[in-house]
Amino acid sequence: MKPWWSILCAGLLLAGCAGDGGKRPTQEAADGAASSGGAGERYAMSSDAYPQEPPDVSQVPDAVPRPEPRSRAGNKDNYEVWGKTYHVLSDASDYERRGTASWYGKKFHGYATSNGEIYDMYKMSAAHRTLPLPTYARVTNLDNGRSVIVRVNDRGPFHSEREIDLSYAAAARLDILDRGTGRVRVEAIDPVAWQARQGGASAPSSAVESRPADQRPAAQDEGRDSDDPIYLQVAALGSPDNAQALKDRLEGTLSQPVRIASAAGLYRVQVGPLKHAGQVDPVRGQLSRAGFDKAFVVNGAD
Known part of the structure; x- marks a missing residue:
């Protein structure tokens, strides 16, 4: 609807x-x-x-x-x-x-x-x-x-x-x-x-699927230390109730844990921690099939 x-x-x-x-x-x-x-x-x-x-x-x-x-x-x-x-x-x-x-x-x-x-x-x-x-x-x-x-x-x-x-x-x-x-x-x-006018710079986007400054591309995540937790961020919302509702929805869809990381008045809904980088693409595929095809990897400390 x-x-x-x-x-x-x-x-x-x-x-x-x-x-x-x-x-x-x-x-x-x-x-x-x-x-x-x-x-x-x-x-x-x-x-x-x-x-x-x-x-x-x-x-x-x-x-x-x-x-x-x-x-x-x-x-x-x-x-x-x-x-x-x-x-x-x-x-x-x-x-x-x-x-x-x-x-x-x-x-x-x-x-x-x-x-x-x-x-x-x-x-x-x-x-x-x-x-x-x-x-x-x-x-x-x-x-x-x-x-x-x-x-x-x-x-x-x-x-x-x-x-x-x-x-x-x-x-x-x-x-x-x-x-x-x-x-x-x-x-x-x-x-x-x-991007060409900006000299190729690609700063974080502030749209719904915006990327925090310390996000690293998935290709780089293959080389992460295994102790560094991996999360896929689905959304950053201004309402804790809406974030909780989205968390509940994802938990009913995925086999992975889901958390809400809050900071500066925003509530980031993130899937994880994932056990290893090899889980990123399969979980991203599950999210895409559920209608969330813009999830991206974030630093586990966020």
Whole structure:
């Protein structure tokens, strides 16, 4: 199921929705099937909202562009939502648009995005109707000049006047939370060209599957000391309840232990410790079949 984007009540809680036209569709609709309604049954909240005690997201780093294959989910050539057909671009080259950005938050936090990842409102991610998933994009607030780089991994907003739906963290950094929407420019980024301009540097990404600074590629893990514990990180969430729910789900799917490592207001759900590096690929395969195909190796001390 894919979230329904819903209107917030007028008053102190301002967010990126402005009426029924901004609702988010079911997962089936986002993947091209007919929207069947009833999506609200999946969510504990009927309306979106600010987090009650949000961590400071002013220093959340931009997503770092890197080459990635197209997601297996959420990338049908055409799909229909509320009687309107959308055409997913074959690639994001030279994409640049100006329009209105909205944001989505607590209601959808911890639930699956269109490409099967877990939405974390404290990460630099976004939803778009037609960009391939994933796509990296620079979003600039045209009123104050602030810009962020986000990783598009979701579909929406299905409101004719909206260009992009931002995560809570991205909206906060662009200073559009209180107004709920903002005028923005969206520019797709070519990860290969971006890395070339950065001199080949590849800093950690702040998207859902973002890599901590001390993460080492799987190939290097073959040479680890056998006493150095190995973990596969599945998600980093801002809510302990959502992290616990994901941990419970993984424990019901995998034969491996699962832990939650918390630090700086984030709760990292990690599978392990694995007994040896040879278990990495088999466990990663199990996670992929369960819908978590972006797990990565982290230092056991994290």
